[in-house]
Amino acid sequence: MWAAMEAHDLDVLVMGRMANMRYASGVPILWNAGTRPFGPGCVAVRATRDIYLLSTWDEGVPDDIPHDHLYGITWNPMNYVKVLQGIDARPKRVGTDAMSPLFAQLLPMAFPEAAIVDGGPALSQARRIKTNEEVDAIRAAIIVAETSMAAAVADLRSGVSERQLAGVFMDAMASAGVTTPLTQDVARIVSTRGSTAGEPVRAEDLVAFHAGVVANGYAGEVGRTWPVELNGKTAAVTELYRRSDLLWAALLDACTPGAPASAVLQAYRTAGEPIPTLPIGRGLGLGYDDPVIVAALPTTAATERLDPGVVVVLTASVHDDAVGSVITHDPVLITADGPEVLSHAPRWNPQNAGAPA
Amino acid sequence: MGAVVDRDATGLDLPSVPDFARMRRDCGVRLRSGMAEAGIDALVLLGNSNVSYATGATWPLSDAGRANIERPVAVVLADDDTPHLFTPFFPAAADELGLDDDHLHGPTYLDIDEGVESFAATLTGLIPGLATVAIDDITGAMHQRHELLFADWPPRAASEVMGTARLTKTPDELACLRHSLWITEQAMAAVQERLQPGARQVDLTATFLHRVFELGAEANVLDPIWQVMPDHQADLPWTTHGDIACPLLSSERELAKGDVLWVDAGISYGGYHSDFGRTWVVGDEPSARQQAQYERWSEINTAVLSVMRAGVPASDLTAAAMEVCDGERPWMAHFYLGHGLGLDSAEVPYVGTDLGDSYDHRQIMTAGTVLMIEPIVWDEGHSGYRSENMIVVTDDGCVDLSDYSYAPYGN
Numbered sequence: 001m002w003a004a005m006e007a008h009d010l011d012v013l014v015m016g017r018m019a020n021m022r023y024a025s026g027v028p029i030l031w032n033a034g035t036r037p038f039g040p041g042c043v044a045v046r047a048t049r050d051i052y053l054l055s056t057w058d059e060g061v062p063d064d065i066p067h068d069h070l071y072g073i074t075w076n077p078m079n080y081v082k083v084l085q086g087i088d089a090r091p092k093r094v095g096t097d098a099m100s101p102l103f104a105q106l107l108p109m110a111f112p113e114a115a116i117v118d119g120g121p122a123l124s125q126a127r128r129i130k131t132n133e134e135v136d137a138i139r140a141a142i143i144v145a146e147t148s149m150a151a152a153v154a155d156l157r158s159g160v161s162e163r164q165l166a167g168v169f170m171d172a173m174a175s176a177g178v179t180t181p182l183t184q185d186v187a188r189i190v191s192t193r194g195s196t197a198g199e200p201v202r203a204e205d206l207v208a209f210h211a212g213v214v215a216n217g218y219a220g221e222v223g224r225t226w227p228v229e230l231n232g233k234t235a236a237v238t239e240l241y242r243r244s245d246l247l248w249a250a251l252l253d254a255c256t257p258g259a260p261a262s263a264v265l266q267a268y269r270t271a272g273e274p275i276p277t278l279p280i281g282r283g284l285g286l287g288y289d290d291p292v293i294v295a296a297l298p299t300t301a302a303t304e305r306l307d308p309g310v311v312v313v314l315t316a317s318v319h320d321d322a323v324g325s326v327i328t329h330d331p332v333l334i335t336a337d338g339p340e341v342l343s344h345a346p347r348w349n350p351q352n353a354g355a356p357a
Numbered sequence: 358m359g360a361v362v363d364r365d366a367t368g369l370d371l372p373s374v375p376d377f378a379r380m381r382r383d384c385g386v387r388l389r390s391g392m393a394e395a396g397i398d399a400l401v402l403l404g405n406s407n408v409s410y411a412t413g414a415t416w417p418l419s420d421a422g423r424a425n426i427e428r429p430v431a432v433v434l435a436d437d438d439t440p441h442l443f444t445p446f447f448p449a450a451a452d453e454l455g456l457d458d459d460h461l462h463g464p465t466y467l468d469i470d471e472g473v474e475s476f477a478a479t480l481t482g483l484i485p486g487l488a489t490v491a492i493d494d495i496t497g498a499m500h501q502r503h504e505l506l507f508a509d510w511p512p513r514a515a516s517e518v519m520g521t522a523r524l525t526k527t528p529d530e531l532a533c534l535r536h537s538l539w540i541t542e543q544a545m546a547a548v549q550e551r552l553q554p555g556a557r558q559v560d561l562t563a564t565f566l567h568r569v570f571e572l573g574a575e576a577n578v579l580d581p582i583w584q585v586m587p588d589h590q591a592d593l594p595w596t597t598h599g600d601i602a603c604p605l606l607s608s609e610r611e612l613a614k615g616d617v618l619w620v621d622a623g624i625s626y627g628g629y630h631s632d633f634g635r636t637w638v639v640g641d642e643p644s645a646r647q648q649a650q651y652e653r654w655s656e657i658n659t660a661v662l663s664v665m666r667a668g669v670p671a672s673d674l675t676a677a678a679m680e681v682c683d684g685e686r687p688w689m690a691h692f693y694l695g696h697g698l699g700l701d702s703a704e705v706p707y708v709g710t711d712l713g714d715s716y717d718h719r720q721i722m723t724a725g726t727v728l729m730i731e732p733i734v735w736d737e738g739h740s741g742y743r744s745e746n747m748i749v750v751t752d753d754g755c756v757d758l759s760d761y762s763y764a765p766y767g768n
Contacts, residue, residue, distance in 0.1 A: 019422035028606055031580035032702065033418035033625075034405040035425050038494055056691045057602035059594040072597035073691040075710035098425075099495050104511035118497035120468055166417075167570030170577070174563035177609050184417035184576045198573065214420050277463050278445055287422020292466060300471045 004126035005046045011091030013044040013119050014084070014107065019286035020097050020123050022217040025053050028060045031180040031214070038100045040080050045089045052087060077106060084110035095119025128283060128290045129309035134218065135333060138284060138311055139342060141178075141213050141220025142331055146345045148172040149211035152186060153226055158203040162187045165207075173213055182212025182219045182287070190225060191324035203229040206237070208327045219284055221313050222343045223329030236323045238350050244326040245347070247271040248316040251280075255312070255332055255339035261291045261304035264314065276317045284311045284331050310334045311342070369749060369756055371532045375627055378455065380529035381413035384522065385438065391518040392435045398488035400433040400515050401480070401506075403467065406628075406700035407431070407493050407519050408442070413454050415628035416446040417576040430465050430476075432483060441483065443476070467496045477505035491515045520705050524697070525725035531749060533629035534698065534727055535758050537574075538747055541624050541631040542761045544568035549764075554614040554640045558583045558607035565622060574624040578702055582621035583607050586636075586740045600690035601735060603743075614640040617647070617740040623702050630702045632729045634745030638765050650734045650742035651766035657681045657732040661694070662748065665755040667724040671695075671708040672717040678709075678732055687732040695730045698747060703729075726750045727758075742766070 001024060005013060015021050016038040021029060024042050043052040051065050056072040071083045084107075094114040099107060107116050130138065151172035152165045165187035173181065189201060190208040201207060205228045212221040225244075227237055250271040254263040261281065268275045275295045283289030291304035291312065306312065311333050319325045331342040388411060392400065402408050405424060409415055411431040418424060429444040442456055445464035462479065466472030473496075484490065490506070491513035503510050526534065547568045548561050562581045569577065582604040587593060594602045604621055612618070616639040623632045636651070643651065660677040678687050678694055686709065688694045694709035706720050708728070722728075731745035746759040762768050 017422075017425050018420075019425070022422065030604065030606060032421060033424070033576050033578040034421065035403070035428055035494070036421055037404060056598065057594040057596045057605075059602065059605055067595065067597075070597055075693075075707060075712050079711070095497070096500070097497050099497075099500060101492060101495070101511045101514040102516075104495065104500070116500070118501040120497035163570045163573060167567040170566035170570060171563045174559050174566055177559050179559055179562045179566075179580050179607055180420065181577070182423055183419045185419075212420075212423075214422065219420070219422065287420055287424075288426035292426075292469060294464075294466070296463060296475065297466060297469060297471045300469055 001044060001123075001126040002046060002049060004122040005044065005095075007125065008095065008122035010093050010095040010117070010119060010122055011046050011114070012087070012089050012094045012111070013122065014040045014094060014096045015042040015044070015119070015123075016040060016099075017097045019288070021053075023123070023127055023286050025051055025065065026062055026217070027053060027055065027065075028217060033184070038098045038103055040084060040103075043084065043087060045087060047089060052083070077102060081106050081110045093117055095122055097123060124290045127285055129307060130285060130311050130333075134285065135311065137216055137218035138220060138331065141215040141218050142222060142342050143220070144173060144176050144178045144215055145211040145213045145220040145222050146343065147176060148213065149209050149222060149224065149345060152211075153209055153224070156201070156207055156226055156228055158228055159200045161198060161200050162189065162207075163198075165209075169211065178213050178215045180214040182214050182221055183210055185210055190327060192321060201228055204233060206324045206326065208325065210329060214287070217286065219287055221284055221329055221331060222345050223315070223327060224345050224347060225326040225328065226348055233323060234350070236320065240318060240320050240323050240326050241348055243271075243273065243318045244316055244328060247273050247318055248314075248328060248330070251314045251316055252332065252339055252341070255306055255314075255334055257306065257308050257334055257336055257338065259306045260302055261293045261306060262298065262301040263306070264293050265295060265298075265301055273318055276315070278315070280315045280317070281312045284313050306334045308334050308336045369528070369531060369751070371528050371535060373532070375529040375532040375536070377413060377453075377529070377627065380527060380533075381454070383527045383529070384410055384413070385440065387522040388433060388518060389435055389438075391522050392433070395491075395517050396489060397491045397513060397518060398435050399484045399490045400431070400518060401490060401492040402431040402433070402515060402519075403428060403492070403494040405429075406704075407515065409628040409700050410519065410523055412440045412442045412456075414442055414444060414446070415575060415625075418578060418625065426466075426468055427464075430467070432480065434483065468498050470498050470502070473498045473502050474505065477502070480506060489513060491517060493519065523699055524705060525723050526699060526727055526749075527725075530629065530699065531725070531727070533627035534631070534747070537624060537626035537629050537631035538633070538758055539760075540569055540572040540574050540626060541622060541633045542759070543572055545620070545622070545633055545635070545761065549637060552612075552637060552639060554612060556612050557609045558612070559609050562607060569624045574626060575628070576625045578625050578630050579621070579623045581607060582619065584619045585610070585612065586617045586619050588738055588740050590735070590737060598690045603689060612639045619743050621745075628700050630698060630700065632698055632702060632745060632747060633761070634729075634731055634743060635761065635763065636742045636744060636766065642765050646736070646739050647742070648766060650736050650739070651763065653681070654732060654734045654742045654744060655767070657687050657734070658730060658744075658746070661730055661732070662755055662757070665722065665748065665750060667722055667750055667752045669722050670718050671706060671720040671722070672714055675709045675714075675717055687734060689733060692731075694732060695728045698727045698729050722750045724750055724752050
């Protein structure tokens with residue numbers, strides 16, 4: 001992070017985003033679902049390499065963040081201005097990852113001599129290449145996501161509901177010692193009839209499982225689609241899975257070290273599959289990292305590189321109007337020797353039908 | 358959304374099943390009337406709860422690290438009954454939200470330059486150039502290109518409108534909150550039944566999460582807290598203010614007989630969050646001293662509820678609580694005596710924060726506001742007691758929506 005601040009000429013970084021606070025401080029922070037309004041949760045000072053953290057207590061705080069660098073929860077925004085003013089850095093350039101209209105007024109008060117600029121590019125640069133320790137943390141999270149998904153898949157049967165399957169997943173995840181999901185949309189009917197909240201799964205349905213957990217601050221994510229029972233659609237279902245497997249192979253082929261992220265978009269075209277609206281690749285790490293690979297951002301995809309050390313979740317999504325969709329999500333580590341697939345969850349094929357777990 | 362249990366013993370005349378279309382309409386009317394009053398032509402909303410309020414869209418909320426990037430965005434125009442929704446989540450569900458193709462847009466990527474430029478182009482088509490725009494959150498990339506998005510910098514704050522609109526709940530919103538709490542309490546009963554020495558904190562979480570999803574929860578909204586409270590504050594972590602440290606994260610710690618557990622959890626249903634707080638004793642009955650802590654807590658709670666009604670300032674509530682405690686504040690220094698609840702787990706109004714008495718004096722309770730009242734009793738050397746209840750403010754008092762026993766301390 002210090003190198004990225006140097007490269008982007010930032011004297012101070014003020015962070016309000018949970019992922020950045022986790023990254024900069026290494027401190028486990030109480031998990032709430034959903035977006036949080038902006039507040040200065042963590043401040044990094046380049047000249048002294050000091051980290052200041054919004055934390056009322058020191059539990060889980062490493063020794064390199066001393067007590068006088070912790071500041072408590074406050075409801076008065078002017079108290080945050082005082083905290084920032086108390087950081088004796090006299091910065092010329094201050095980066096932030098976000099702000100609110102209120103902090104758009106308060107940040108210049110806290111740093112009257114500084115230009116307030118977008119800190120996002122510096123944080124992206126710091127976070128996009130993972131260290132070995134970060135990759136280990138991601139691997140550990142993926143294992144919990146996969147074992148918990150396997151428990152939910154094992155419970156897939158006619159009559160079960162999407163939320164019951166989510167409950168089985170959450171139970172397995174917490175029993176494995178991890179209580180914080182990355183996503184909570186665990187199971188979704190993706191047959192042509194679509195998802196209707198509360199209605200149970202039918203024998204002829206396809207169900208997409210999307211498993212994500214956050215363990216020790218790092219995210220693990222994987223997804224598989226399973227048929228409940230084949231029920232007379234064998235040929236069409238098998239064909240859709242065959243297309244899914246071909247697409248997945250093409251996506252993986254695109255992940256050569258140094259390739260542009262747009263190669264992943266190109267893989268869809270090569271496989272003859274329509275590119276979905278949603279991202280087909282997104283960085284994995286602290287929640288939602290770079291690169292984001294989506295058809296709507298072609299310039300971004302052409303500029304981003306799949307450099308060694310990037311971890312990206314690739315989504316293979318194929319659709320047939322008569323059957324529905326098959327969607328898979330797989331985390332891949334780009335190495336100098338090529339892509340390493342970090343997931344091990346089985347995929348459905350005609351041979352292992354009925355034995356998903 | 359699943360069956361909603363009818364337990365309207367509240368006298369609030371709530372619908373047994375929330376009418377989501379009516380709720381969406383009512384919230385939209387409030388929002389646009391607030392915009393007219395504040396002279397705001399367009400609201401651009403990025404916060405999950407604000408988007409839900411403006412559009413009625415709900416989805417299983419994700420981890421904050423992800424939710425801040427992969428998120429729906431709403432644009433509300435003062436002269437259009439229908440909001441615009443930009444969403445990465447299952448566009449098919451938009452049919453239920455009454456959005457036509459003109460108002461339903463694909464996802465935006467507002468942390469990325471290219472995403473901001475593309476969103477700005479769409480926004481320009483919706484909002485005339487000199488319009489007054491208010492917003493709730495500004496990404497770094499939006500700040501960098503603010504001239505594409507806003508005629509004035511800094512833009513107006515959406516909270517000017519959102520806070521007031523969201524402060525008082527419609528009957529359908531109250532029905533959502535009541536059901537959200539019902540799911541939570543049912544699941545907590547299953548956890549408390551299995552509470553015994555040797556169980557790990559994460560095992561309690563496993564049981565809780567399994568049960569809430571079975572009962573139809575949309576999402577968990579807080580990593581459940583099962584904090585073991587020691588007898589002495591010195592056995593808790595160091596704090597910036599010298600008060601007790603709470604809430605602390607759950608772990609694989611095994612619970613022991615006699616452990617005092619401060620429990621805190623919440624889920625969402627229809628977008629609306631529950632909040633649950635109780636104190637339990639693991640595998641044991643409370644001592645006479647602990648029982649007395651609970652009696653004191655009840656006294657404080659009763660004192661606060663006895664002055665609660667529409668029209669009273671928040672400072673009357675804090676004064677009532679402090680009077681029971683010889684002028685001491687019976688709540689944690691970093692929190693409050695009470696907080697609002699709705700589409701966020703904690704929202705306005707806040708009662709007893711470090712904003713001070715003059716702020717509390719200006720905050721007037723209104724009928725239809727939902728409040729969590731959460732005093733604590735800390736009895737140095739003998740641990741302490743904390744519970745919280747969900748109440749609705751009414752014209753002549755308040756209604757307690759919580760329906761969970763205080764066992765093992767009381768009923």
